[in-house]
Amino acid sequence: MMMRPLFLILLSFVLLLSACSGDSPEAGMREWLEAALQTDGLKLADRTCSRQISAVQSAGAMNSAFLILGQMFLGQQVNIQSDLGQLRFETVSNSDGTARVRVSGEIRIAFMGTFQVTPINYTADxxxxxxxxxWCGP
Structure with missing residues (x-):
C-alpha cells in the first residue's frame, strides 16, 4: 500500500534527524519534532543547529518529493496529523551550551484515514x- 512507505519515510526523517529566556532543551526538542512531523520547514530550520542544517534540508527535500508523489497518485493533498501527547521529554545531561534530551513513549501519526502508533526511545543532541x-543530531 502506498501510504505505509510514505509513513516509514516520514518517521525515518523524523528520527534521523525545537526564543525566549524560558527556552529549554526539552522545549526545543518538542518544537523540532513537531516541525518535522508537520513538515514546517521554517520552524524546522529555526530549531536545527547550523552544523546539521544542510542534512535536514536534504532530508526535507526528499520527504517533500514523496509527499508530492503521493498527492499526484491519490489526486488529493496528503494531510498528516500527529499527536505527541504520549511522549516524555527529559534532559539527561546539560553542560556548557550542550544537552542530551531523551524522548520516550508513543507517537501517533494519522493520514488518509489510517493511523499508526509507534513506540519511541530516542536521545538527541x-x-x-x-x-x-x-536539535543537532542523534
Missing amino acids: MVFENNRWK
Missing part, C-alpha cells in the same frame, strides 16, 4: 545557539 535550544 541539543545545542544552545542564537539564544535557542536546537
